[in-house]
Amino acid sequence: MTSGTRFLLAARQCEIAELEQLARTSALVGVIGRFVHALQRERGMANIFLSSRGARFASQRTQQVADGAAAEAEVRAAFDGLDTEDAHARNGSRLFSRVALVLHALDGLPRLRERIAAQALRAGEATAAYDKLVAALLAVVFEAADAATDPEISRALVALFNFMQGKEFAGQERAFGARAFAAGTIDAAGQEHWRHLVAAQEGCLQVFTDFSDAEVLQAERAAQDPEALAQLERLRRLGFGTRGALDAELSDAWYAQCTRRIDGMRALEDLLAARLRGLCERRIAQARTELRDQRTMLEAFAAQARAADPATLAAYGPHLERSVLALVQEQARRLQAMGDELDEVRASLNERKVVERAKGLLMAHRHLSEEDAYKALRQMAMNQNRRIVDVAQAVLSLAEVLPGG
Structure with a gap:
């Protein structure tokens, strides 16, 4: 076989290797999504717990911490499975740096939970700590999307990343609104921040829409809960339109309606992750078939030449x-x-x-x-x-x- 054909086949093998790396990274994205969801719930509960001076969500927060610890173990195991010896991994430098930042932030999570349990910090401080950890996790997802070398997989990753980022802004809104209602007050700066979170969600979800196919968009519409959205808008208007006092008794209702919406988004996130894994598997199988066909054709040419x-x-x-x-x-x-x-x-x-x-x-x-x-x-x-x-x-x-x- 000529040297040219050898490099032709080597190019196809490199393509397969890149797709296999993408498949592993895509599996990591799904695990991160589960952990982020657990942290988002924990953040919202911590806000109500701290803003109500421990009167609300004490037992629920404790259970959610246990759920979050299980999801964290999954993420750590997935990180351990990454091939850090592969010096030629595409985007490896940035991806591994992001992972290192996440692991550093995770080391501080037990202390954060202890301080929340002891009511030793304000709700806003707890929120900032959770926001920083979730942002670090989503940065890993961003690097995964940026590393994609297949357009179809890249499109799916961009859609998934923006959906996860939009869901995170929805989680931040849940936490902020819970804090405002539980505290029974909101000022102009708080209302402006609330509006910013709503606008940020809309921006991310628009990018998600732009990069999604008709089947995904249909699933997204099906996952929406019209009643929850209507109740959410009603409570938003109370938060936006009432300067000063808020009804503290509405904190539980706010959290419940936001959670209904976010849980629906989580179900769609699972679907997006599953479709991404399936897409990677199909592209790998296709590339392997094309490599086999090329090799067979070239070997036939060579055999005919020898004969x-x-x-x-x-x-x-x-x-x-x-x-x-x-x-x-x-x-x-x-x-x-x-x-x-x-x-x-x-x-x-x-x-x-x-x-x-x-x-x-x-x-x-x-x-x-x-x-x-x-x-x-x-x-x-x-x-x-x-x-x-x-x-x-x-x-x-x-x-x-x-x-x-």
Whole structure:
């Protein structure tokens, strides 16, 4: 077999190896989703528990901590299963760095729970700690999506990541609303933060919609609970429209309606993860079949060349070369088409990177919180009638002339 055909087959084998790595990473995403859901419930219960000075959700929070510990063990086991010896893993540096940050944050989780049980910190402080851990877990999912080399799998991962991020904003809204109702009060800044969480959900879910097929969108509609959504909107209006006192007795109802909605989102998240795993399996099987067919074809060509008598071998040689060239060209066209589609899919991820970098710049130079930095970008985008990513890019372009923070 010629050296050219050897590298042709090697290219296909590399593609299979990348798909197999994606399959393992996709399985990790499903495990992370279960743990994030447990943490989101725990965060909401902790907010009511602390804001009510221990009067509400004490026993439920204790049980949820046990559930969260079981989900955490799954995540740790999945991390242990990652091949950290593979120095050539695509995106391995960023992915493994994200995993290290998660493990560091998990080391502080028992202490956080102890302080919540002792009511030794405020609800807002507990929320910030949970938010930071969930953000670290979702960053692992983001790196998984960014590492995808197959356009169809990348599209599915982008949809899943944005759905998980939207669900996290829904979880933050549940925790914030629970805290506000349990405390029996809300101010203008709190209402603005509440509206920000609603808008953030809508933005993520719109990206999810953009990257999902008709079957997924139909499942998403079926998973919605109209009654829960209606009750949620009613309670939102109370929170948005009542400056000052809130009915503390509504904290349980708020938590219940938000939980109905988020549990429905969790069911869809499971479906998305299962579809992603199935997609990886199908793409691997397809690639293996194509590799087998290519190998069979090339071996047949080589066998025919060896069997040819010297008189016809000279004429057969160019035919073999043309056949191999056709295979190379066809594979090159396929990879180019995949690359073009992948660039289009990754645009959403790249936009997120730009916005995150611009937020970091504003946080450093203006001493803003992450939320305030995002609000500043969003306000500039609204004032200039531009996309937020375009404003973020403009902010980054000024990085070199900004004074030190």
